Amino acid sequence: MLSDIKVSCSPHxxxxxxxxxxxxxxxxxxxxxxxxxxxxxxxxxxxxxxxxVVSCAAAEWLCCAIRRKPSTLDDFSAVVxxxxxxxxxxxxxxxxxxxxxxxxxxAIGKMVFGGLGANVFNPAMVGRAFLTASFGMLxxxxxxxxxxxxxxxxxxxxxxxxxxxxxxxxRTQATPLAWSKMAIKRRLGGxxxxxxxxxxxxxxxxxxxxxxxxxxxxLMGGAYLLIRRTIGFHIPLAVLLSAFVFAGAAYLxxxxxxxxxxxxxxxxxxxxxxxxxxxxxxTAPLTRRGMWIFGLGVxxxxxxxxxxxxxxxGVMYAVLLMNAVTPLIDxxxxxxxxxxxxxx
Amino acid sequence: MRLGIVRSRSFRxxxxxxxxxxLTREKPIEPGPAVGEVAVMLSQHIGSTCRPVVKKQDKxxxxxxxGECDAFVCAPVHSPVNGVVRExxxxxxxxxxxxxxxxxxxxPQENPPKxxxxxxFAPDFDEEAYSPEQICDAVxxxxxxxxxxxxxxxxxKIEPDPxxxxxxxIINGCECxxxxxxxxxxxxxxxxxxxxxxxxxxxAAGCSRVLVGIExxxxxxxxxxxxxxxxxxxxxxxxxxxxxxxxxxxxxxQLIKAILGKNVPAGGIPPMIGVVVLNVATxxxxxxxxxxxxxxxxxxxxxxGEAIARPGNYYVAIGTSVRELIEFCGSVTxxxxxxxxxxxxxxxxxxxxxxxxTKTTGAIxxxxxxxxxxxxxxxxxxxxxxxxxxxxVCPESLNPTRIAHAVKSNLIDEAERNYMAACIECGCCSxxxxxxxxxxxxxxxxxxxxxxxxxxxxx
Ligand code: SF4
Ligand code: SF4
Numbered sequence: 067m068l069s070d071i072k073v074s075c076s077p078h079x080x081x082x083x084x085x086x087x088x089x090x091x092x093x094x095x096x097x098x099x100x101x102x103x104x105x106x107x108x109x110x111x112x113x114x115x116x117x118x119v120v121s122c123a124a125a126e127w128l129c130c131a132i133r134r135k136p137s138t139l140d141d142f143s144a145v146v147x148x149x150x151x152x153x154x155x156x157x158x159x160x161x162x163x164x165x166x167x168x169x170x171x172x173a174i175g176k177m178v179f180g181g182l183g184a185n186v187f188n189p190a191m192v193g194r195a196f197l198t199a200s201f202g203m204l205x206x207x208x209x210x211x212x213x214x215x216x217x218x219x220x221x222x223x224x225x226x227x228x229x230x231x232x233x234x235x236x237r238t239q240a241t242p243l244a245w246s247k248m249a250i251k252r253r254l255g256g257x258x259x260x261x262x263x264x265x266x267x268x269x270x271x272x273x274x275x276x277x278x279x280x281x282x283x284x285l286m287g288g289a290y291l292l293i294r295r296t297i298g299f300h301i302p303l304a305v306l307l308s309a310f311v312f313a314g315a316a317y318l319x320x321x322x323x324x325x326x327x328x329x330x331x332x333x334x335x336x337x338x339x340x341x342x343x344x345x346x347x348x349t350a351p352l353t354r355r356g357m358w359i360f361g362l363g364v365x366x367x368x369x370x371x372x373x374x375x376x377x378x379x380g381v382m383y384a385v386l387l388m389n390a391v392t393p394l395i396d397x398x399x400x401x402x403x404x405x406x407x408x409x410x
Numbered sequence: 411m412r413l414g415i416v417r418s419r420s421f422r423x424x425x426x427x428x429x430x431x432x433l434t435r436e437k438p439i440e441p442g443p444a445v446g447e448v449a450v451m452l453s454q455h456i457g458s459t460c461r462p463v464v465k466k467q468d469k470x471x472x473x474x475x476x477g478e479c480d481a482f483v484c485a486p487v488h489s490p491v492n493g494v495v496r497e498x499x500x501x502x503x504x505x506x507x508x509x510x511x512x513x514x515x516x517x518p519q520e521n522p523p524k525x526x527x528x529x530x531f532a533p534d535f536d537e538e539a540y541s542p543e544q545i546c547d548a549v550x551x552x553x554x555x556x557x558x559x560x561x562x563x564x565x566x567k568i569e570p571d572p573x574x575x576x577x578x579x580i581i582n583g584c585e586c587x588x589x590x591x592x593x594x595x596x597x598x599x600x601x602x603x604x605x606x607x608x609x610x611x612x613x614a615a616g617c618s619r620v621l622v623g624i625e626x627x628x629x630x631x632x633x634x635x636x637x638x639x640x641x642x643x644x645x646x647x648x649x650x651x652x653x654x655x656x657x658x659x660x661x662x663x664q665l666i667k668a669i670l671g672k673n674v675p676a677g678g679i680p681p682m683i684g685v686v687v688l689n690v691a692t693x694x695x696x697x698x699x700x701x702x703x704x705x706x707x708x709x710x711x712x713x714x715g716e717a718i719a720r721p722g723n724y725y726v727a728i729g730t731s732v733r734e735l736i737e738f739c740g741s742v743t744x745x746x747x748x749x750x751x752x753x754x755x756x757x758x759x760x761x762x763x764x765x766x767x768t769k770t771t772g773a774i775x776x777x778x779x780x781x782x783x784x785x786x787x788x789x790x791x792x793x794x795x796x797x798x799x800x801x802x803v804c805p806e807s808l809n810p811t812r813i814a815h816a817v818k819s820n821l822i823d824e825a826e827r828n829y830m831a832a833c834i835e836c837g838c839c840s841x842x843x844x845x846x847x848x849x850x851x852x853x854x855x856x857x858x859x860x861x862x863x864x865x866x867x868x869x
Contacts, residue, residue, distance in 0.1 A: 068749070071763070078782075347795050404676060404807045405678065406677070
């Protein structure tokens with residue numbers, strides 16, 4: 067007969083999901099863009115991802131040790147942060163800068179708030195913002211994909227105009243967005259953007275941050291997360307839809323100056339942001355309606371920065387800004403109890 | 411219906427937990443053990459506790475009332491056996507911790523329980539032979555309470571109340587909890603009895619229509635009840651409906667939403683919108699009480715779980731101890747297990763195997779050590795990652811993580827403001843939480859806290 071009777075509160079069974087499983091799912095989905103990064107940027111991808119993951123994990127372990135708390139490494143959230151940070155950095159950024167960014171992301175972006183679940187801002191984006199603010203030059207130095215130039219030479223700003231010829235021939239350097247911005251500024255016009263260029267942004271054979279170039283790999287990773295129900299479709303859909311509408315409106319108004327909305331969707335960090343960064347549960351709203359608003363905000367702000375603002379790219383700032391208003395969204399869009407009114 | 415797609419009747423939220431009903435769904439109801447002792451709890455329902463009306467050494471006969479009460483919200487309790495009162499003493503109670511019980515030693519010649527003849531509840535059963543007052547009176551005297559789990563005295567529910575006129579009666583045959591099959595078995599085997607009970611309850615409550623809701627994973631039960639209720643001639647306002655299989659479809663608020671599309675006010679009760687909900691087992695008990703004059707002394711209990719050697723559905727004397735039932739089912743196959751009164755989602759784990767069965771115990775589920783290992787309290791807990799899953803599954807659309815964290819920080823008023831009282835304790839939020847937070851546990855704790863604070867106020 068029974069010698070050991072357990073008691074606990076109901077429910078006595080539980081679903082299969084755990085925090086670690088959520089994180090591992092994200093890592094698995096990130097394998098797609100990581101593979102694309104490896105294909106286009108070869109050894110640089112390996113070095114950068116390795117550096118970021120290891121230093122994020124080390125930073126997390128250290129912070130836990132300092133706080134005399136059990137290590138939280140086994141929830142794998144630090145690994146996710148490391149990969150996301152690596153994927154959003156220029157491929158040939160020096161390793162020391164990657165380490166600095168990683169440590170900042172974990173220590174300031176996450177652990178000072180109290181660790182996983184308590185941080186207000188997406189840690190990877192905090193790390194990236196710190197690097198952008200401190201080492202602007204490093205953060206805008208791009209690399210030609212290995213498939214175009216086996217030397218993977220660095221591209222500096224001066225090259226952009228010289229690269230126009232390449233662009234027209236479908237060989238792109240710098241980032242597509244930087245290119246389009248430049249084209250607008252110098253009144254080169256939208257004609258420089260053609261189908262070959264678009265195709266390059268889909269496959270990823272363009273300059274850009276390590277993991278953002280290949281739209282197809284990002285879409286595959288996003289689809290995996292959606293199928294596994296690790297993320298809801300609300301945020302990605304809201305981000306992409308609002309970005310598309312905004313870019314579409316600009317395009318309709320002046321199709322010579324502004325590039326086609328599809329181009330905006332496939333290039334830059336929009337897909338990476340929509341599927342992997344804006345969907346970070348910790349820093350996004352809790353309710354479905356809140357998620358819609360959050361996604362709309364990220365998409366619109368990104369496009370506002372890209373089209374109206376000074377910078378060619380705006381996903382990072384858009385996400386960070388929306389992270390900041392997430393508590394507000396949570397207040398405004400509370401869940402309404404069945405048969406009742408929202409609480410005050 | 412919308413866009414040509416038939417929306418299956420359901421509610422928002424909920425989970426699809428593993429059903430596990432196959433362990434006992436094909437097992438016909440069998441007589442339970444002839445026991446060495448029954449402990450009839452004096453509090454088996456919501457409302458006032460009964461006072462014992464027998465004392466030590468008294469002889470009692472089967473069906474004799476041993477506990478009575480004059481309060482309005484109360485139900486008497488009866489002896490299930492012929493025997494002698496051994497004592498009136500404290501026994502472990504699944505909900506109350508400890509409570510007084512009348513402990514009866516059955517006559518050695520006592521036979522296993524017999525069911526009333528099925529012929530008494532023929533398909534052409536005529537409820538008009540009984541007046542509404544007669545029915546209410548019989549239900550009161552038989553001590554019938556809601557047998558689905560809550561245990562609210564049935565007489566109070568069905569008696570016409572001028573404050574809340576009732577026009578619709580909903581009969582709950584969902585049985586959405588995993589593992590449990592007692593209601594399913596009685597729907598198949600006691601169809602006539604349930605049909606008669608439904609007609610009687612309808613007459614007593616004066617409802618114009620009755621809607622029977624059964625989950626669509628029990629098509630045979632739906633067919634059986636449909637046939638039984640329609641065989642008695644015209645439908646006379648009684649309809650059997652299939653509702654979607656989803657936990658907690660059997661929650662009365664969720665069932666009302668699924669069937670009528672109406673929400674009961676938050677923290678309110680169904681009569682506020684003119685609805686009364688009865689469980690199928692309660693309907694069967696009403697029929698037995700009114701037609702045979704038989705008090706509620708036995709019920710069908712599903713003894714199940716992976717750790718039980720011979721799971722099955724048994725007709726058991728109320729007051730039988732959990733231990734005797736488990737031993738009757740070939741004991742437990744493991745050394746370490748969790749014994750749950752009820753199903754795994756809402757049931758209560760007991761530490762004392764001498765805890766007696768009450769009128770509301772539909773099942774004993776014994777979970778194995780391995781299953782326990784997978785449950786929340788054994789698994790690694792992380793901080794809330796704010797994934798929002800608990801909000802999405804909550805059938806009452808609450809914010810479980812907010813309430814739970816308020817309780818955790820001792821902010822009971824904050825929890826109250828977030829509708830803690832509207833939580834039906836279904837367990838969905840804990841079930842899905844990836845951070846393994848015992849959200850339901852915190853919320854239950856908060857409710858107890860609040861009740862205690864309120865009690866302390868001067869009277
Ligand atoms: S908060 Fe209450 S009603 Fe909502 S899912 Fe949790 S236990 Fe169920
Ligand atoms: S399900 Fe758990 S982790 Fe997710 S929001 Fe609710 S409490 Fe937090």
